[in-house]
Amino acid sequence: METIELLILILKFILFPGALFCIAYGWFLEWFDRKLYARFQNRIGPLLTGPKGVLQPFADFIKLLAKEDITPAGADKFGFTVTPLLTLVVSLFTLLFIPIASLSGILSLSGDLLLVLFISTVFGLLIMFAGYFSGNRFSIVGTERTGLQFVAYEIPFALSVISVALATRSLEIVNIVTYQVNTLKLPLIVIVPVAFIIYLISSLAKLEKIPFDVPEAETEIVAGWQVEYSGKKLAFFRLATDLKMVFVSGLAVALFLGGPYGPSIPGLEPVFYTIWFIIKTLVVMFILSNLRSLFARYRIDQVVRGFWKYLIPFAVLQILAVQLLIFLGVI
Amino acid sequence: MAVLSKLVKWARIKSPWIIHYNSGGCNGCDIEVVAALTPRFDVERFGILLKGSPRHADVLVVTGPVTRQTKKRLVRIYNQMSDPKFVLAVGTCTMTGGVFRGGYGVVAGVDEVIPVDVFVPGCPPKPEAIIHGVVKLLEKLQKL
Ligand code: SF4
Numbered sequence: 001m002e003t004i005e006l007l008i009l010i011l012k013f014i015l016f017p018g019a020l021f022c023i024a025y026g027w028f029l030e031w032f033d034r035k036l037y038a039r040f041q042n043r044i045g046p047l048l049t050g051p052k053g054v055l056q057p058f059a060d061f062i063k064l065l066a067k068e069d070i071t072p073a074g075a076d077k078f079g080f081t082v083t084p085l086l087t088l089v090v091s092l093f094t095l096l097f098i099p100i101a102s103l104s105g106i107l108s109l110s111g112d113l114l115l116v117l118f119i120s121t122v123f124g125l126l127i128m129f130a131g132y133f134s135g136n137r138f139s140i141v142g143t144e145r146t147g148l149q150f151v152a153y154e155i156p157f158a159l160s161v162i163s164v165a166l167a168t169r170s171l172e173i174v175n176i177v178t179y180q181v182n183t184l185k186l187p188l189i190v191i192v193p194v195a196f197i198i199y200l201i202s203s204l205a206k207l208e209k210i211p212f213d214v215p216e217a218e219t220e221i222v223a224g225w226q227v228e229y230s231g232k233k234l235a236f237f238r239l240a241t242d243l244k245m246v247f248v249s250g251l252a253v254a255l256f257l258g259g260p261y262g263p264s265i266p267g268l269e270p271v272f273y274t275i276w277f278i279i280k281t282l283v284v285m286f287i288l289s290n291l292r293s294l295f296a297r298y299r300i301d302q303v304v305r306g307f308w309k310y311l312i313p314f315a316v317l318q319i320l321a322v323q324l325l326i327f328l329g330v331i
Numbered sequence: 332m333a334v335l336s337k338l339v340k341w342a343r344i345k346s347p348w349i350i351h352y353n354s355g356g357c358n359g360c361d362i363e364v365v366a367a368l369t370p371r372f373d374v375e376r377f378g379i380l381l382k383g384s385p386r387h388a389d390v391l392v393v394t395g396p397v398t399r400q401t402k403k404r405l406v407r408i409y410n411q412m413s414d415p416k417f418v419l420a421v422g423t424c425t426m427t428g429g430v431f432r433g434g435y436g437v438v439a440g441v442d443e444v445i446p447v448d449v450f451v452p453g454c455p456p457k458p459e460a461i462i463h464g465v466v467k468l469l470e471k472l473q474k475l
Contacts, residue, residue: 066342
């Protein structure tokens with residue numbers, strides 16, 4: 001009996017809501033994003049790789065794996081090799097906490113919301129290391145910009161999550177999801193809409209997508225922090241970015257959109273929950289791609305000023321509003 | 332192993348990323364290369380992305396004749412790219428030096444400096460012609 005349970009757990013980690021599913025879904029999200037982005041620009045986007053180009057991110061990944069892997073003479077060999085791997089591992093690890101096939105993630109501890117917030121902060125740090133270790137002048141500029149942008153988006157991101165934690169009076173992702181399902185019977189976005197908007201904007205900055213792609217601004221500093229990475233290492237970074245996309249949209253679903261819960265046939269919950277998870281994350285990705293194609297890139301000082309001047313006050317107001325609601329006994 | 336090498340070949344054909352370098356042309360060809368990326372022609376259909384860094388790219392798209400000043404830089408960019416790498420030379424200038432041939436600062440065609448896989452003639456070639464050149468390059472990859 002014990003061994004069977006262990007086996008199921010291992011399968012969970014490797015196959016279904018774990019690594020393989022997340023990687024495949026990450027590629028799918030990247031394709032979805034690229035395709036939407038192209039459609040918004042009146043282009044067609046990836047078309048000839050697999051049906052409608054779905055396999056495009058997979059083909060990119062395989063191609064990069066098979067390419068020559070150059071370590072520049074000026075780079076710090078150890079850091080240059082380890083950072084891509086670490087980025088990939090860290091972004092896979094965060095996904096274990098995201099509820100996908102049931103109301104809780106594969107891993108769930110008390111206070112895991114804080115842990116997830118902390119680990120997602122490590123993403124930014126790893127990017128800074130990645131740029132710093134490659135010893136290229138463009139990547140150093142990219143690193144500086146990453147650092148500045150990091151200071152800008154991390155605080156609103158945390159504040160928006162805190163207002164959720166306050167509203168549900170819990171720091172556990174499972175409890176937040178079950179609160180929305182059982183107690184509130186509504187997704188939390190109804191109560192904390194401003195926090196949801198702030199979450200989306202700062203997660204765009206976290207993912208370094210277009211209005212906030214200052215650290216890798218192609219037209220200014222070539223490719224920013226990833227300028228020296230080639231072959232396998234670049235493939236790992238791209239995969240990590242896709243996983244971060246799954247993480248950000250998955251956390252948005254868990255915190256604001258009622259988790260993977262939705263109408264389902266009793267007994268078949270895991271299947272239906274996964275389908276609801278996919279639908280909801282696609283909605284989040286749709287919003288993010290929209291924003292990405294609507295705006296042009298900001299300057300780094302505009303990013304920092306904008307986040308500090310506008311987003312943080314609104315996030316604080318949202319927290320006060322939640323307190324007021326709690327005081328009035330509405331939630 | 333045969334399956335694996337087939338997979339790699341498929342992936343290479345499906346995702347050629349390009350980097351664009353003007354080695355001293357009149358900018359006519361560059362406009363056409365950029366036009367190939369715009370909605371009307373959209374080469375992202377083939378999985379082609381324009382990359383800024385030579386380390387990320389597979390195909391070096393060169394336009395214009397090689398001048399004495401850009402010769403060193405062209406070679407350096409070519410050496411910075413990671414294997415397997417290919418060169419697509421766009422425009423008459425890249426073949427012979429075109430209208431610039433014989434100028435005091437001009438070395439002549441791109442093939443005098445780095446190996447070229449496909450030439451696209453025209454002054455400047457239409458975006459259709461450039462896409463045709465890319466397809467020829469992909470056919471060449473298929474045979475490798
Ligand atoms: S081939 Fe013609 S259009 Fe192209 S760079 Fe040379 S002169 Fe200009």
